[in-house]
Amino acid sequence: MGKINLKSLTMEELEAFIKESGLPVFRAKQILRWIYEKYAVSIHDITELSKDLREGLSEKAYISNFELLNRQLSKDGTEKFLFGLEDGETIESVLIPDEDRLTLCISSQVGCAMACRFCLTGKLGLKRNLEAYEIVDQIIAVNRVVKGDFARGTKFPLRAITNIVLMGMGEPLANFDNVVDALWRITGLMKFSPRRITLSTAGIVPKILELPQRSPMVNLAISLNATTDEVRDYMMPVNKTYPLKILLDACRKFPLPPRRRITFEYVMLKDINDSSEDAKRLIKLLKGIPSKVNLIPFNPYEGSEFERPDDERVLNFQQILLKGNITALIRKSKGQDILAACGQLKARYMA
Numbered sequence: 001m002g003k004i005n006l007k008s009l010t011m012e013e014l015e016a017f018i019k020e021s022g023l024p025v026f027r028a029k030q031i032l033r034w035i036y037e038k039y040a041v042s043i044h045d046i047t048e049l050s051k052d053l054r055e056g057l058s059e060k061a062y063i064s065n066f067e068l069l070n071r072q073l074s075k076d077g078t079e080k081f082l083f084g085l086e087d088g089e090t091i092e093s094v095l096i097p098d099e100d101r102l103t104l105c106i107s108s109q110v111g112c113a114m115a116c117r118f119c120l121t122g123k124l125g126l127k128r129n130l131e132a133y134e135i136v137d138q139i140i141a142v143n144r145v146v147k148g149d150f151a152r153g154t155k156f157p158l159r160a161i162t163n164i165v166l167m168g169m170g171e172p173l174a175n176f177d178n179v180v181d182a183l184w185r186i187t188g189l190m191k192f193s194p195r196r197i198t199l200s201t202a203g204i205v206p207k208i209l210e211l212p213q214r215s216p217m218v219n220l221a222i223s224l225n226a227t228t229d230e231v232r233d234y235m236m237p238v239n240k241t242y243p244l245k246i247l248l249d250a251c252r253k254f255p256l257p258p259r260r261r262i263t264f265e266y267v268m269l270k271d272i273n274d275s276s277e278d279a280k281r282l283i284k285l286l287k288g289i290p291s292k293v294n295l296i297p298f299n300p301y302e303g304s305e306f307e308r309p310d311d312e313r314v315l316n317f318q319q320i321l322l323k324g325n326i327t328a329l330i331r332k333s334k335g336q337d338i339l340a341a342c343g344q345l346k347a348r349y350m351a
């Protein structure tokens, strides 16, 4: 039998393993603390355990670690990490530094089955779901890099990641159980506030409704991108199953804590969804939903069928929303030169 990866175990599974190994159950908590707070890369790092104990455990268990295959730094400071998984698949995570925050955008699947037309990841198709520990390990791996860089000379203004967004490769709600498990680990074991975590979905309605019952109360973002079913059907095939009315009704039912809002991501595509009529329709669609809109002018990539709208058109769209009392921010695309911007992750390692 192969060795057990301690990172892959839930709290209960780890406790069972520790008991079976003839050890007191409190050892499980110690191990978890070393994995999730001190980022131990091997059982031998856990110096709170005696040397004999570490050697005994190492005979039947280990701690997995991603292989960091590549780091690409954008001119604007955004950094893309390419990680190798144990089965040889690869995923990307993107670190976005701002003045007062360090946001990590993490992946939930290898590839994606949702096939949104404007997205490079969507062109890959789905290879597989990430396990809960693989979702969490992106944070551990990048935090180790950040800590090292910070200690060496403050490349990053902060010593650790402050915010997490599930907006990388994959549709988080299509990998629901593992994502929920990962969110409990991130908030419980890594002690991240759910307020600093945002889950973004293309709109799998039954899972949006199930999320508040199963998961810590993280922020919800909807990748909306259209104001009519005709355009959304074309851009996002998920809309054929869960059209706009059903999606927005689910948002109205979503139990938001006080002062929290749902973020609507709106990738702006020239002559497709960027008209004044679209902006007016959007105001109507969002009626009754505490919301904020992020306008993201499209980042064209080689071979993409869409173009970026003129700045004037983007500003006009924003003004209409603001007049309609909708908070609307224009998001500068980060990391465009390294294909790290929204919808550009593809996890292809180019040496």
Ligand code: SF4
Residues within 6 Å of the ligand: 112, 113, 114, 115, 116, 119, 120, 121, 122, 123, 168, 169, 170, 171, 202, 223, 343
């Ligand atoms: S935008 Fe998100 S949901 Fe759509 S194909 Fe890309 S990764 Fe998947």
